[in-house]
Each structure stands twice: as C-alpha cells, then as structure tokens.
Amino acid sequence: MKYNFKKLCNRKDTDCLKWDMMEPIFGHDDLIPLWVADMDFPVAKPVTDALKKRVEHPFYGYTQAGSSVINAVVDRMQRKFNWRIDPEWIVFTPGVVPALHVAIRSITHPGDGVILQEPTYHPFFPAVTNSGCQTVNNGLKLINGRYVMDYNGLEEIFKPKTRALSNSGRVKTIIFCNPHNPVGRSWDREEIIRMGEIVIKNGGVVISDEIHCEILFKGQKHIPFATISKEFEQNCIVCMSPSKTFNLAGLEVSSIIIPNKKIRDNFTNTRAGIVPNPNLFGYTALEAAYRFGDEWLEQVLDYLQDNLNFLMDYIKENIPIIKVIKTEGTYLVWLDCRGLGMDNITLRTFMREEARVGLEDGFIFGESGSGFMRMNIACPVSILEEALKQIEDAVNEFNTQM
DSSP states (O other): OOTTSSSSOOOOSSOHHHHHHHHHSSOOOOSSSSOOSOOSSSSOOHHHHHHHHHHSSSOOOOOOOOHHHHHHHHHHHHHHHHHOGGGGGGEEEEEEHHHHHHHHHHEEEOOOOEEEEESOOOOOOHHHHHTTTTTEOOOOOOEEEEEEOOOHHHHHHHHHHOOOOOOSOOOOEEEEEOTTTOOOOOOHHHHHHHHHHHHHHHOOOOEEEETTTTOOOTOOOOOOOGGGHHHHHHHHHEEEEEETTTTTGGOOOEEEEOOSHHHHHHHHHHHTTTTTTHHHHHHHHHHHHHHOHHHHHHHHHEEEEEEEHHHHHHHHHHTTTSSOOSSSSEEEEEOOGGGGOOOOHHHHHIIISSSSSEEEEGGOOOGGGGTTEEEEEEEEEEHHHHHHHHHHHHHHHHHOOO
C-alpha cells in the first residue's frame, strides 16, 4: 500500500514526549519539536493490525518471547545483513538504553573505564557513571566536514602509563555507535575492523549500539560488528531494536545479541530482577514489523532521503552560516552552528526564543558538541520547511543587529 507521510497528524494531548513535554523541557509549548528520535509518521499497517488482533484476545498475563518472535529476529538478521545468528544468542530487553546499563555492569567493576566517542548519544554518559565506572573519551575528529575515528588516540587509552583513569581500574569496554548518533556516520568495514582490533587485542569487549542500523541513506550499507570475524563475534554485545526503524519506541522492545555464552550469562545474571522482559505488545509489534514492515520502511527511507536533500539545499541557499554535517544513517542531522559565534546557552536561547524550534543542544553530547545542534528530520516536509524558515528569519534578524 502507499503511505502518506506528508499528512499532518495531531499528536498533542496523547502523552507524547515529543509534543506534550515541550513546556517542561524547552520552556515553551509552541515550538516546532524536532528533537527526540521519534518519527511523526504513523506506523506500518501490519503492525497496527497485529496489535489490534492481539488486543482482542483478552488475556494480558505474563508473557515470554515465543519461537515465532525469536525466529523473526533470526530471519531479519539473515535477510538484511546476511548474519546467521543462533536463537540462543538473543536476550530481549525493553530497550537498548537499559541494556547498555546492564552490559556495562556485566563487563566491568566499579572504577573501570568505558570508552565513549564524543560527541555521542548523551544517555551513554549516565550508563557509565551510574555503573560506578569512568568515561574515557576517544573523541571523533571532524575533518573536511566528515567525522572519523581517532585510532592513535584509542591505542593510547590502553597504555598503562597514559590511560586517563583516576585509580587502578582498567579500560574494559567501548560503546560503539553505528550508525553514530548524533554525527550520522555509517562506519565502513575497514573502520570497524581497525577499531575492533585495537579494543579486542587489549582485552576489551565491544558494546555495539546498532539501533539505527536500518535507517540508512542511499549508497550506505550496514555491517554488524559481530559479522567481521569469529574473534569479533565472541567479543561483543550487539544491541538491535525495531524501535527506531519502525517508530515503536513506546512499545519498548529490543533484541540484544550476545554470541559468547560467558558474556551472555554475565549479562542475563546482571539484569535478573532489575530489567524486565518486554511487554506482550512489544513482542507482537516486533514480529509484525520484521516480517511485514518492509514496504512501509522502503517508503519511509525514500521520504527521509527527500527531506535530507531538501534540508541540505535549503540551508546551503538560505542559511549558509550554518553547515550541515551530511548524515549517512539515522534521521538525525548534526548542524554546525559555530559560525553564529554564540556560546552554548546563547545558541540554545536563540533557537528556542528567536527561531521557535525545539532542537537538541549539541553540548549535551559532549564538549566537542559545543556550537552544534541536532535536528530530527523524520516529519512531514511542511513542518521541516516551516522550521527552517523560522531559523532563517531568526538568523537574518540576528545578522542585522550585528
């Protein structure tokens, strides 16, 4: 069927975080919200059909993932990434973020180091510190408008005389984000291999957050970390979910794929009694999306590509002082606003008070995010155009006052 992603849908007063929490988060309830990773598109019809059918069965008791749900994940990995996984490798959780908390605690001891590659998804920071660990920054480098990994810096982190830990702790793991949130890099095979070899040879385990792996723009291909080699497979935790791909975040279901039995057992023992299984509707939605959602997804990707092209053309022509870091994956766009010459709080105030848009502040993704903003383009193009026009008008007004 043909989906209409241009249609404006009223999401207010539905307990929607993106639209109904603007007042407490941004101080205004009338901004255009382009922040949290949530699409303003209705989900695929097979998902709603499956949920309706499940609701009509009036028993909502304790639930576990049956073989059909498990096989939906197995089949998806094979079909999309040519990755043959064993059903026993899958651990279901209600989200990737709680799984990250569990993963870190299952690998480390308090005081150990966890590598992050800033600017990076801001919930990674409390996942580290709440586990009693220390963040170790292996910051990405912005070279000619494109981010790359700092491999020499990564090597240095593991050297005992140079590691940045405040006690006798060891660097145990890295949270690797692919595609990277917020800078939008879809890492290629050579980049993944170089990073993974450094971590693994130094005794580390790679926690690979691949939640955005099916939101890729033209010419990009996702390579799951575990598919590189047997060695990589046995030294990783891969975090997958249909939540970003199919806009199902509110149904809270993720599949954490852990091939190594020892690592998997540590993970399941650590989460026991703390992080529950997904709810029954999450399992239902996952299976329906993975088995029957590709027609919808293909149309979403085409629409997002058009939105990205529109955004890049509009900013280049009308707001050239802002630079777009071209995204390869995710529907989140990293905007370089440093040309405006504002500090972080002034930039935040400018976007909210003058441009009247709700964007994510770049500095919450790490110090290297200062002067940047993150924009969600998964919305009807009319909303995106209105937001860009408001930013343009605000920038023009700012320039006349300089």
